[in-house]
Amino acid sequence: MRFERSHTRRAMAVAVVGSLALLASACGGDDGSGGDSGSGGGTALEGRGPINFATGKDTSGNLTNQVNAWNSQHPDEKVTVTELPESADQQRAQMISNAQIKSDAFSVLNLDVVWTAEFAANRWITELPEDQFPDLNKLLPSTIDTAKYRDKLYAVPVTSDGGLLYYRKDLLDKAGVQPPKTWAEMQEACTKVKALPEAKTAGCYAxxxxxxxxxxxxxxxxxxxxxxxxxxxDGKPNVDTPEALEGLNFLVEGFKSGMIPRAAITYQEEPGRRAFQEGNLIFHRNWPYVYALAGKTDGSSKIAGKFGVAALPGKDGPGVSTLGGHNYAISEFAKNKATAADFIKFMSSEERQKANIEKTSQAPTWASLYDDPALNKQFPYLAPLKASIETAKSRPKVVKYGDVTTAIQEAAYGALTGTTPPKDALAGLQTKLSSLITQ
Structure with a gap:
């Protein structure tokens, strides 16, 4: 689950236009029917032939292998990949722009799990007949929930994600400390590790x-x-609370004290990963995909064989991850929807998900893969990752998600950069979210 690259002014403008169009669309009403239903609910999926798969930039390097496996078996129904920008925000903006003009340029959309409700409510994606996807009950339940809107299926979970704490095992072992379960323990561990000559210039956490x-x-x-x-x-925002203030203050005070390096205010997934791999961080919060890259022995990682993975820490005990992952959906305006549905079944199959985790360390959605002995030997983080996903909290599942996430980012960034006192930031965010999230 990666959200690389910051908003450019142009991308922000596109997002604003998309939000305004979304508001206009929402005002037009939505009965949630999802179109004419076939057996098992959902729109009849018809048409066969070539399709286009719109997805964020493939930083794993394995998507080509996955698509080639399909193309070799389906020469008359080949899939062409359109790579969108690395930034999730820009991906969403381009997909919305494409949908607003009812273009058939994109057939299958690789959606961040939190976009499903927005795209379904606006009828940009097609309701899927559940009886055509019989393996859904073999996936992690939390992932299936992200693929539904008003209890109807609009997408299929292909990858999941839970946040993990990567740490320098070699340095913690030398300092005689265990992976932390709380924020205080992490700060204490940093103090001890930074007393080592080889770690004195390393940042604590990012x-x-x-x-x-x-x-x-x-x-x-x-x-x-x-x-x-x-x-x-209850579906209502509740961020103007003492608990939320404690959470935000953990980050704010982290920047003030230097526990979080000042450079981390510019970190997205990839810059943070590179800093960790260069040996510049003791602890790093990121997604499972980092494991394979940080463990490479081709010289690209200075910490191969020197790091471990644990659950995220929290205030008084283990923390709570935000649920990540990606769902594949069919554009409402696509041609060859029968082929698109078969491609989604192919990519979401146990075989393809296993092949993908073996190459990329991305989290699968098949529950059985987390208990696979060979995979657990290759990826020791699978047990804490499964727990992370099962206890993860979803971001708000709202139609106006673009506006909601922008409001959260503005409030949090203002507090982290010192332009807004944390309590004021949360009070303002509560007011803003209350106006955006309606029942």
Whole structure:
């Protein structure tokens, strides 16, 4: 789950236009029917032939292998990949722009899990007949929930994600400390590790703190890790609380004290990963995909064989990850939807997901793969990752998600950079979210 590259002014403008169009669309009403239903619900999926797969930039290097496996078996129904920008925000903006003109340029969309509700509500993606996807009950339940809107299936989970704490095992072992379970333990561990000559210039901790989707994730994890919520189970925002303030203050004070390096205010997934791999961080919050890259022995990682993985820490015990991952959906305006559905079944199969994790360390959605002995030997983090996903909290599942995440980013970034007192930032965010999230 990666949200690389910051908003450019141009991308922000596109996002604003997309949000305005979304508002106009929402005002037009939505009965949630999802079109004419076939057996098992969902729109009849018809048409066969070539299709286009729109996805974010493939930093894993394995997507070509996965698509080639399909193309070799389906020469008359080949898939062409359109790589969108690395930034999740810019990917979303381009997909929305394409949908607003009802273009058939994109057939299958690789959606961040939190976009499903927005795209379904606006009828930009097609409701799927559940009986055509019989393996859904073999996936992690939390991932299936992200693929539904109003209890109807609009996408299929292909990768999941939970935040993990990467740490320098060699340095912790030498300093005689264990992986931390709380924020205080992490700070104490940093003090002891930085007393080592080889670690005195290393930063303690970093996540993703640039003003983009990754900041929404990291802010949410801090709030949840302190016992607070961004949006409660009742669907109402609840960020103006002592618990949320404790979570935000953990990050704010981290920057003030230097526990979080000042450079981390510019970190997205990839800059943070590179800093960790260069040996510049003791602890780093990131997604499972980092494991394979940090462990490479081709010289690209200075810490291969020297790091470990643990659950995220929280205020008083283990923390709470924000649920990540990607769902594949069919554009409402696509041709050859029968082929698109078969491609999604192919890519979401146990065989393809296993092949993908073996190459990329990305989190699968098949529950069985987390218990696979060979995979657990290759990826020792699978047990804490499964726990992370099963206990993860979703970002708000709202139609106006673009506006909601922008509001969260603005409030959190203002507090982290010192332009807004944390309490004021949360009070303002509560007011803003209350106007955006309606029942």
């Amino acid at each position: 996540g993703q703190f640039e003003k983009y989707e990754g900041l929404t994730v990291n802010f949410s994890e801090a709030v949840n890790g302190a016992g607070g919520v961004v949006v409660g189970d």
